[in-house]
Amino acid sequence: MPALATLVDNFNDNIIGPEWGNAYGGVSETGGRARIPCVAGSYAGYQTAKAYTLAGSSVYLQVPVASAANGATVEAQTVFAITPDPTQGTNLAININTVANTIRFESNVGYTDGAAVSLTYSAVTHLWLRIRETGGNVLWDTSTDGSSWTNRRTLATPAWVTAAVNTLALDLWSYRNNGSANYSEFDNVNTTSNGAVYTGTATGSAQTAATATGKRIATGTGTGTADTAATATGSATYHGTATGSAETDAIAISDGPDTADAHISIGRPTRRWAVSEPWK
Structure with a gap:
């Protein structure tokens, strides 16, 4: 049973790994981040296989770049979602919309959640995002540093979360209704280590x-x-x-043989040497 907490990627190799086998829409791994185009009328995203479980687990990540409005009139979205297979329009999500300057904490059914919690979006306050399931509840949290977390919404665990064993996907996507194309960036899935x-x-x-x-x-x-x-x-x-020793202290010397105990004498040449085959 692969829990979502076991999925770890800091994107530092600049290669889209096999764990994101359902990625779509021209995404790339650039500058050590997952980069997702935000293009008018088109969805793009990093998506895992539908093989994970959220029950008793969690997933967190960093959003260093939320796609800017750039002329969009309704939405320029950067979304972190956990989606079951095969139900369409049902998911747990954190949705940043820079046109409205909001961040929403959603439990969607039929693509909507009338009870979603909505806050004014802050790129600093909401730099890190987390969704977790524990003790019969789903919790949506945010953090400035990936260490100290603030809970933004708590909801009794929807039945599909515990029923969807090994059938959930993590989907990081972006979309705009119009305006000029740009991109969103995600980083550090389930890790605060950026490679040092x-x-x-x-x-x-x-x-x-x-x-x-x-x-x-x-x-x-x-x-x-x-x-x-x-x-x-x-x-x-x-x-x-560094200094060190094995059986006795080790001292480095210059390249070449040690001649301290060798005595070499060179005398005068003598005659009557005989040379035989094969050197003759």
Whole structure:
């Protein structure tokens, strides 16, 4: 039973993964984000296979870009939805509409929810979104940082949520009724890690003591220090200094043989050397 919480993608490889096998409408993975065109009269989205379960699980993600109005008169939508198969128009969703400047927390049946909770949209306050099911309720939450969450709506779990085992899809989509095309972007599905790896300072021992300074690997623009200060744009790796020992202290020497215990004498040449086959 694959729970929605097991789906993890930070989109940093810029390749649409197989978990989004039902993606549609010309989407792409660009700049470490899922980019979805927002085109007049046309739907586009990242969609998983209909193979997941929400009951007792959750899914959260980041919305760094909600499609701007750009001349739309009714809607320019950026939507995070959990949809059962095969029921059409039934889903749990968080819908951002930049024409109305609203964010709605929806439990749709027949494409509508008259009891949806609607707030004024804030790209900062509503940067992170989450839908979860626990204790017989569905909860819609928002966060500024993906760590501290504010509940926006709580509803008794619809029957289809617990009945739809391994038949739910996560659908991230965008649509506008008119106006100029642009795009929405989603990021960091079920993760707050955006790809940086940091290894701290460590000490240890084998047969005698060994110590090492840390190593830092940074993805993206960053500044760090190893032996001397360094600044890098893009991926950068900084290695610290290290000392260590195995059975005795190890000391690096220059390339070449160790001649400390070798004594070489060169005498005068002598005659009467005989050379035989095959060197003759």
